[in-house]
Amino acid sequence: MNNVQNTRISTQLRQLHDALLDIVSVMNEPQRDVALLKEAGIKLDRALFPLLVGIARFGPIGVVDLAARAGRDHTTVSRQVAKLESLGLVERQPGVGDKRVREALVSSSGKAMVDRIDAARERIGRAVLSSWEDSELDDLVRLMRRFADAIQQQPHDSERD
Numbered sequence: 484m485n486n487v488q489n490t491r492i493s494t495q496l497r498q499l500h501d502a503l504l505d506i507v508s509v510m511n512e513p514q515r516d517v518a519l520l521k522e523a524g525i526k527l528d529r530a531l532f533p534l535l536v537g538i539a540r541f542g543p544i545g546v547v548d549l550a551a552r553a554g555r556d557h558t559t560v561s562r563q564v565a566k567l568e569s570l571g572l573v574e575r576q577p578g579v580g581d582k583r584v585r586e587a588l589v590s591s592s593g594k595a596m597v598d599r600i601d602a603a604r605e606r607i608g609r610a611v612l613s614s615w616e617d618s619e620l621d622d623l624v625r626l627m628r629r630f631a632d633a634i635q636q637q638p639h640d641s642e643r644d
Contacts, residue, residue: 522603523599537553567593574587575588
């Protein structure tokens with residue numbers, strides 16, 4: 484019986500991983516970013532807007548942390564954050580815990596832009612989920628949050644040693 488359960492869990496984990504890869508692949512498609520920016524009525528370099536949203540969600544945040552969350556090189560992200568700052572969309576301040584680190588936070592102009600992106604994302608999301616029952620959406624949100632919380636608690640290999 485235990486072997487049957489292990490096989491079932493292995494199959495489910497594979498299916499979950501495949502679904503996550505499908506989601507990430509769609510989210511990383513450049514044309515999706517272009518469509519979202521168009522829906523939001525925003526003219527912004529496609530490479531900059533995920534960083535702007537990340538700063539809005541997680542800021543104040545240092546470049547190294549932001550780069551890790553975005554899966555990008557920190558030197559590239561540093562240049563891109565500087566570009567967002569030059570556009571007046573983010574501001575930099577000394578780090579709360581470490582004054583040597585300059586943390587980025589969204590400016591009021593950046594917040595207004597993120598609000599437009601969020602509204603466009605909601606319109607697109609409503610269309611995607613239009614055939615779902617309320618209970619299905621409730622379950623998805625609850626289980627995704629539970630999964631996200633659990634996976635964030637999982638230590639990296641370097642933290643296990």
